[in-house]
């Protein structure tokens with residue numbers, strides 16, 4: 341069978357408001373257990389919810405940033421189910437008419453160059469549950485998180501592989517952080533992702549039965565869960581069996597998706613309109629005010645970087661995926677015009693150390709001034725690229741300028757042609773066989789000579805100059 345995947349995702353995002361969705365409890369999920377709870381969010385009889393205006397504003401900001409149409413009137417609904425960490429016995433959410441619909445987000449495809457648009461079906465306002473922690477034969481419940489304002493983003497089934505999904509998650513994360521509406525961190529649970537996946541015959545318009553993998557909390561888990569599910573469904577179909585519509589949980593230990601529940605038909609949550617909240621009305625002037633306060637968003641910044649600094653789309657995409665990183669790049673560009681080289685050093689070296697040390701860009705010792713200093717040292721031929729990479733880590737750890745380290749340790753590239761010429765001549769005299777091969781057109785032998793000179797100078801010889809000297813002394817073109 342020639343099968344291809346169809347993937348759609350749902351993302352739950354905790355909004356970074358001061359207080360909860362329906363009460364004025366402070367939002368402090370990690371505070372002392374059950375200390376940020378009141379009559380409303382612990383569901384005492386007779387209490388009533390009051391809408392948090394900021395949460396509505398945040399959902400609108402996200403909707404406008406993703407080209408959604410905004411519903412002037414939308415409604416809150418009750419989704420009924422029983423679970424110990426849901427004291428009301430229902431979740432307040434939006435069902436038939438959410439606040440935002442029909443948006444789109446542009447992402448990079450798997451090739452890292454072309455882009456595509458992922459359609460958003462809806463963005464709805466809802467609330468988080470409390471948190472149960474299970475120990476041996478008992479469980480504890482913490483209601484600090486109960487009533488945290490969430491938005492749920494639902495995409496159309498537009499993804500065809502795992503890379504597109506993770507690129508999408510990174511883009512959503514960037515947009516949320518640029519807008520200042522969420523910390524949007526998968527690892528910390530500010531953002532949680534469910535993946536819906538089915539397989540269909542290549543070219544067919546008819547979708548297969550899908551499964552849903554719940555609560556993935558890292559890019560790695562998203563990738564692994566998709567890979568596992570593709571193989572599992574393919575094997576099932578090739579055996580002539582049917583894929584069951586199931587809700588699954590990814591198990592990080594085994595790398596397998598385990599069945600949480602099988603949907604008999606659709607889950608029956610007995611949705612009905614929330615009688616304690618009025619319809620949500622969004623006024624035209626509120627939208628205008630929000631539009632005026634919109635920051636430059638990741639895609640706009642990316643396109644500006646491409647045109648203003650002439651760097652490749654891929655570089656701009658990575659730089660703009662993190663607001664702090666984009667600012668860092670621009671600060672470097674104010675100090676020096678070698679934009680592409682600045683970008684290269686950031687993408688290859690800087691990000692490697694930042695990711696390894698799990699530090700925020702704003703807190704590292706290697707400032708834009710330090711980075712530009714390194715770029716200049718290499719560009720002016722003072723040090724070789726190899727030496728630059730070696731001292732990069734020292735600059736990163738100590739916050740010392742590379743130019744100081746170079747001076748202290750005498751690491752300047754040897755561009756003294758007399759000295760180099762003597763060295764090259766010696767090598768030519770003592771390696772007649774290699775000289776012969778080089779003369780006979782074995783260009784690879786040039787690497788031998790440059791390598792030997794590097795060895796003798798501790799990596800400090802100027803490689804371009806060395807190559808030229810070998811050619812000159814042997815009378816080669």
Ligand code: ADP
Nearest residue numbers: 346347348349495496497536537538547548550
């Ligand atoms: P439900 O009504 O159960 O919430 P939806 O139709 O709203 O289901 O879809 C939920 C998610 O599943 C969406 O992200 C959607 O894109 C995705 N989806 C729907 N049908 C399929 C399918 N056949 N294969 C893969 N994903 C699907």
Ligand code: ZN
Nearest residue numbers: 363365378381
């Ligand atoms: Zn409360």
Ligand code: MG
Nearest residue numbers: 350461462494
């Ligand atoms: Mg749905």
